[in-house]
Amino acid sequence: MLEKYPEKVLKNRKKHITIVDTNQACQQIEANTRTIPGIITQRGCAYAGCKGVVVGPIKDMVHIVHGPIGCAFYAWGTRRNKARADDNTPPEKMFSTLCVSTDMQESDIVFGGEKKLAKMIDEVVEMFHPRAVSICATCPVGLIGDDLGAVAKAAQERHGIQVLSFNCEGYKGVSQSAGHHIANNNLMENVIGTGPERDPNDKYVINILGEYNIGGDGWEMERILGDIGYKVNCVLTGDTSYLEIKNLHQAHLNLVQCHRSINYIAEMMETKYGTPWLKVNFIGVEATKKSLREMALCFGDEELIRKTEEVIAREEARIMPVIEHYRKICQGKTAFAFVGGSRSHHYMHLLRDLGMEVVVAGYEFAHRDDYEGRQVIPTLKIDADSKNIPELHLSPDPEKFKDAHVHLNMSKEKFDELNKKVPLNYYEGMQPDMKDGEIMIDDCNHHELEKMVRALKPDLVFAGVRDKYYVQKLGVPAKQMHSYDYSGPYAGYNGALNFARDVANAITTPAWKLVTAPWEKQTQ
Amino acid sequence: MPEGEVVHTAGKINPVKTCQPIGAMYAALGIHRCLPHSHGSQGCCAYHRMHLTRHFRDPVLASTSSFTEGASVFGGAANLKTAIKNVFEIYKPDIIAVHTTCLSETIGDDLPTIIKQSEVPEGKVVIHANTPSYQGSHITGFSNMVKAMVTYLAARDEETIRKKRVNIIPGFVNPSDMREIKRITSSLGVDMIMFPDTTNVLDSPLTAKYDMYPEGGTTVEEIRDTGNSRLTLALGAWSSNAAGAALMEKCGVPCVPLKVPIGLKATDDLIMTLKEKFDAVVPDDLTLERGQVVDTLIDTHFHYQGKKVAIYGDPDIVVPLVEFVLTMGMIPKYVITGTPGKAFEEQVGAMIEEAGIEDYIVKAEGDLFDLHQWIKEESVDLLIGNTYGKYIARTEDIPLVRVGFPILDRAVHPLMPITGYKGCLRLIEMISNALLERRDRDCLDEDYELVL
Ligand code: SF4
Ligand code: SF4
Numbered sequence: 001m002l003e004k005y006p007e008k009v010l011k012n013r014k015k016h017i018t019i020v021d022t023n024q025a026c027q028q029i030e031a032n033t034r035t036i037p038g039i040i041t042q043r044g045c046a047y048a049g050c051k052g053v054v055v056g057p058i059k060d061m062v063h064i065v066h067g068p069i070g071c072a073f074y075a076w077g078t079r080r081n082k083a084r085a086d087d088n089t090p091p092e093k094m095f096s097t098l099c100v101s102t103d104m105q106e107s108d109i110v111f112g113g114e115k116k117l118a119k120m121i122d123e124v125v126e127m128f129h130p131r132a133v134s135i136c137a138t139c140p141v142g143l144i145g146d147d148l149g150a151v152a153k154a155a156q157e158r159h160g161i162q163v164l165s166f167n168c169e170g171y172k173g174v175s176q177s178a179g180h181h182i183a184n185n186n187l188m189e190n191v192i193g194t195g196p197e198r199d200p201n202d203k204y205v206i207n208i209l210g211e212y213n214i215g216g217d218g219w220e221m222e223r224i225l226g227d228i229g230y231k232v233n234c235v236l237t238g239d240t241s242y243l244e245i246k247n248l249h250q251a252h253l254n255l256v257q258c259h260r261s262i263n264y265i266a267e268m269m270e271t272k273y274g275t276p277w278l279k280v281n282f283i284g285v286e287a288t289k290k291s292l293r294e295m296a297l298c299f300g301d302e303e304l305i306r307k308t309e310e311v312i313a314r315e316e317a318r319i320m321p322v323i324e325h326y327r328k329i330c331q332g333k334t335a336f337a338f339v340g341g342s343r344s345h346h347y348m349h350l351l352r353d354l355g356m357e358v359v360v361a362g363y364e365f366a367h368r369d370d371y372e373g374r375q376v377i378p379t380l381k382i383d384a385d386s387k388n389i390p391e392l393h394l395s396p397d398p399e400k401f402k403d404a405h406v407h408l409n410m411s412k413e414k415f416d417e418l419n420k421k422v423p424l425n426y427y428e429g430m431q432p433d434m435k436d437g438e439i440m441i442d443d444c445n446h447h448e449l450e451k452m453v454r455a456l457k458p459d460l461v462f463a464g465v466r467d468k469y470y471v472q473k474l475g476v477p478a479k480q481m482h483s484y485d486y487s488g489p490y491a492g493y494n495g496a497l498n499f500a501r502d503v504a505n506a507i508t509t510p511a512w513k514l515v516t517a518p519w520e521k522q523t524q
Numbered sequence: 525m526p527e528g529e530v531v532h533t534a535g536k537i538n539p540v541k542t543c544q545p546i547g548a549m550y551a552a553l554g555i556h557r558c559l560p561h562s563h564g565s566q567g568c569c570a571y572h573r574m575h576l577t578r579h580f581r582d583p584v585l586a587s588t589s590s591f592t593e594g595a596s597v598f599g600g601a602a603n604l605k606t607a608i609k610n611v612f613e614i615y616k617p618d619i620i621a622v623h624t625t626c627l628s629e630t631i632g633d634d635l636p637t638i639i640k641q642s643e644v645p646e647g648k649v650v651i652h653a654n655t656p657s658y659q660g661s662h663i664t665g666f667s668n669m670v671k672a673m674v675t676y677l678a679a680r681d682e683e684t685i686r687k688k689r690v691n692i693i694p695g696f697v698n699p700s701d702m703r704e705i706k707r708i709t710s711s712l713g714v715d716m717i718m719f720p721d722t723t724n725v726l727d728s729p730l731t732a733k734y735d736m737y738p739e740g741g742t743t744v745e746e747i748r749d750t751g752n753s754r755l756t757l758a759l760g761a762w763s764s765n766a767a768g769a770a771l772m773e774k775c776g777v778p779c780v781p782l783k784v785p786i787g788l789k790a791t792d793d794l795i796m797t798l799k800e801k802f803d804a805v806v807p808d809d810l811t812l813e814r815g816q817v818v819d820t821l822i823d824t825h826f827h828y829q830g831k832k833v834a835i836y837g838d839p840d841i842v843v844p845l846v847e848f849v850l851t852m853g854m855i856p857k858y859v860i861t862g863t864p865g866k867a868f869e870e871q872v873g874a875m876i877e878e879a880g881i882e883d884y885i886v887k888a889e890g891d892l893f894d895l896h897q898w899i900k901e902e903s904v905d906l907l908i909g910n911t912y913g914k915y916i917a918r919t920e921d922i923p924l925v926r927v928g929f930p931i932l933d934r935a936v937h938p939l940m941p942i943t944g945y946k947g948c949l950r951l952i953e954m955i956s957n958a959l960l961e962r963r964d965r966d967c968l969d970e971d972y973e974l975v976l
Contacts, residue, residue, distance in 0.1 A: 004613070004614055005613075005614060006609065006610060006613045006614070009610055009613075009614070034590065034592055035566055035588075035590040036590070036606070036610060037588070037589045037590045037603040037604070037606045037607035037610065038561075038587050038588075038589075038590075038606060038607030038608065038609070038610030038611040038614070039587065039590070039610065039614075040585055040586070040587050040615070041566060041570075041588070041590065042570075043566055043570065044566065044567045044570040044571070045565050045566060045567020045568070045570070046567070047567055048567050048570065048571070064535075067626070068543055068626045068656075068657035068658045069536060069539055069541060069542055069543050069657065069661070069862075070542050070543025070544075070545070070546070070568065070571065070572075070626075070657050071543075071567075071568075071571070072536075072539070073539055073541075073542040073543070074542070074571035074572075074574065074575055075571075076538075076912070078574070078575075078578075078932075097915045098537060098538065099536075099537070099538050099539060099912075100535065100536075100537050101535055101536050101537075101539060102534065102535040103535045103536040103539065104658045105658050105659070106656070106658050106659055108658065109626075109630060109658050116534050116535065119533070119534040120534040120535045123531055123532055123533065123534055124537075126530075126531065127526040127530045127531070127532065128526060138626075139564065139565055139567075139568075139596070139625070139626060139627035139630070140626045140627060140629075140630040140658070142596070143596060143627070143630045143631065144630065169596075170564075170565040170566075170567040170568065170627070171565040171591045171592055171593055171595070171596045171627060172592075172593060173592070174592060175566075176567075384593075384594065385592050385593065388593055446585060446736075447614055447615070450734075450736070464574075465574055465577050465578060466570070466573045466574055466577055466583075466584070468577075469577060469581060469582050469583040470583035470585070470734060470736075472730060473583065473728070473730055473731075473732070473734035474732060474734040475730075475732030475734075486933075515730060515731065515732050516731075516732075
């Protein structure tokens with residue numbers, strides 16, 4: 001696979017590829033470093049991480065993309081993060097279907113685009129009356145030096161609503177990941193913690209962080225958690241509103257679904273408010289069960305534990321027969337998974353429910369801790385590309401900080417007990433879930449994926465839309481795991497059903513038998 | 525959506541255009557064994573590949589210079605040189621077609637110089653187009669890349685006499701449309717070079733024998749040889765005229781600008797031009813196809829005649845589409861394109877007025893937000909345009925016929941032509957059916973009829 005590479009490329013790429021060997025104590029993988037110019041990569045940019053992933057789904061804000069037209073256009077509705085009106089957000093405050101761009105022209109590049117941006121904010125506020133406005137910077141804006149912060153501040157004063165500016169120019173960092181960080185910082189600094197107090201009698205209040213409600217995933221999680229008795233305070237940022245994000249600090253426990261995109265907020269909230277966080281995974285029947293049980297332990301309440309088991313039993317009784325049907329089709333098959341910065345790991349669990357193994361897995365924009373676990377964080381070197389994203393140095397909030405055990409309404413002793421059983425504030429990464437001989441690849445590119453598909457002939461490949469079609473031309477079914485091929489949800493119990501059906505269909509669709517024309521078969 | 529009068533002057537809300545590089549990337553894919561290369565940060569390239577892939581549901585490969593902050597400050601020369609070296613070694617294309625992004629444009633990277641200083645293996649080529657996204661649209665980007673093919677590659681061999689052959693620049697249309705234009709041209713017995721040509725690239729078959737470079741695309745040699753053709757047809761002023769003019773200037777090949785052959789009249793014009801310039805005989809098959817279109821128009825006119833329609837999209841598609849709906853007796857009430865150019869307003873306005881229609885709005889550099897506001901004032905019976913109009917379609921409960929780029933929520937369209945006489949039939953079918961579906965859905969039980 002690597003022999004075709006020029007020497008320098010070879011040297012670089014080698015470090016991003018690990019063949020899992022469980023006898024070795026700590027296998028290192030290189031991640032979050034620059035993409036080699038010329039390589040056909042799966043990665044996107046900081047803007048995509050900031051506007052596309054974290055900020056864009058906030059439904060009651062108008063999001064203005066400051067730049068030439070394209071960046072706004074491509075992020076318009078393409079992530080399938082669903083949103084609906086609810087008690088907090090009436091239909092007239094929903095702006096999810098808008099694409100707003102300052103459409104910079106040459107004169108704006110030459111003379112600066114601040115005036116145009118300010119005018120656009122004025123018009124948008126006047127027309128739509130959003131609760132808040134965001135401005136996201138694209139590549140040229142950073143270069144010409146438009147001061148987004150100043151424009152935002154002035155507009156905020158003019159209109160009396162919050163105007164958030166994100167300096168998420170595409171060239172920052174080495175992938176989308178930089179944008180996640182920028183978005184996390186800004187929300188943490190300026191929005192979270194500014195909402196009114198919640199009713200102190202509410203029990204089991206949780207946030208789901210790093211969940212974007214693609215295909216309705218977040219709603220399925222809310223359904224299950226609601227049935228058990230949890231109060232979902234906010235889903236960040238699937239079907240969420242600015243109002244809800246302001247209240248993020250009022251939860252007893254943060255759940256972290258996508259570790260890469262949102263761990264910053266979880267960590268910062270831990271520092272500032274003392275809120276403990278738990279890495280969960282609602283992708284997969286077994287994984288969901290494990291997550292639900294760990295959550296219940298966190299609150300240590302007998303009633304909650306009982307209700308948890310009840311819901312698990314009820315849901316499994318309902319879905320397992322169907323899953324069993326699909327399992328017969330999928331059993332023993334192999335898959336590759338390349339998505340995001342947590343998902344490849346999540347889907348391993350769901351595929352195992354179906355009797356499949358993920359033999360090659362990797363992420364587009366992960367950091368080493370997403371593979372190797374958070375214990376490597378202190379050893380990570382900060383390179384030039386990460387340096388330009390400022391770290392927020394927060395200290396405990398004098399009024400709102402509470403110790404973790406107080407958040408969870410238990411004694412210090414009980415909390416220490418809990419900590420031995422449940423990995424609070426920790427993520428172990430993908431590696432421990434992989435077996436000997438399986439391959440972990442960071443920032444896998446077209447050439448490598450093509451070679452591996454040819455060599456290992458998996459039964460299914462999970463990737464983004466850009467890789468889906470050439471994999472299929474190779475004769476291997478492929479599913480888009482960013483948009484789910486217009487299906488979903490894939491989370492929770494209903495999600496597992498949808499996923500099992502879609503995977504089985506992908507493998508068994510009759511057309512795979514028709515690839516060779518009958519007359520070509522005869523001549524062979 | 526706001527109620528009543530609104531003031532919207534700055535920027536775009538729900539645009540009908542996107543940025544130049546995606547057009548350049550699409551054009552470059554129409555060269556055989558070409559790897560498009562995006563000179564800028566990798567996000568743009570990721571987005572452009574994503575959108576093209578979603579529209580065509582086929583692989584779209586392109587490399588990128590992967591700028592980080594350093595390159596953005598100190599210039600991207602080193603990144604591009606490394607990229608060119610790596611691309612030739614790893615992916616082995618015959619040609620790399622580089623386009624800029626707004627980032628490398630803003631820095632002012634001097635591409636011709638960087639390319640000259642790069643290691644290009646014997647027999648391989650690197651071409652480039654400047655595609656600043658703060659000008660024009662994806663159509664401008666397409667046009668710029670097609671023009672670059674001419675300026676870099678086309679040549680006139682002095683000793684040879686001109687070949688009895690036509691160059692066809694098809695414009696930013698689907699592979700199916702290119703295929704249809706080629707079919708018509710060859711049925712007239714005229715030799716041609718189409719460039720760019722994405723047939724067999726973006727509508728390639730699934731054979732399980734994947735090749736990174738599919739069979740299709742105009743070869744570098746063919747593009748070089750366009751300089752020796754007798755004539756160029758530039759289909760679509762916005763996407764093809766610049767290349768046609770460049771070829772005229774560089775190699776003296778005369779150029780006839782035509783509309784993209786959408787609708788009866790534009791298809792007639794294409795055939796007549798070929799007939800006259802090449803003394804071609806129009807085969808009976810084409811006369812038959814044309815007759816079928818006329819027959820269908822007569823048979824179905826009462827489904828759509830007098831209906832008001834809003835059309836949005838790229839100028840080279842929208843202009844002949846307006847011409848065709850006028851042929852159908854429909855009323856183009858609102859017509860917009862995102863691509864700048866006053867000529868659009870003049871041309872479309874003149875066609876509508878010639879049809880005796882007074883009450884209409886035409887806007888270049890409009891957006892779908894404008895269109896929605898107008899529709900709320902006075903509605904239409906039908907929308908024709910890309911996927912993004914579906915929000916208006918739903919809120920205002922108007923049927924939408926999907927035509928143009930991009931179509932992200934329906935399949936098969938890139939394989940079905942809207943050009944030529946076959947395309948006329950398809951458009952009539954889509955338009956009639958959309959309106960009839962609507963009528964069936966809305967009518968009272970007692971009005972629900974078997975035969976319409
Ligand atoms: S930065 Fe420029 S070239 Fe890139 S997507 Fe945005 S508008 Fe297009
Ligand atoms: S892992 Fe997380 S998810 Fe995948 S695309 Fe995400 S943000 Fe991105």
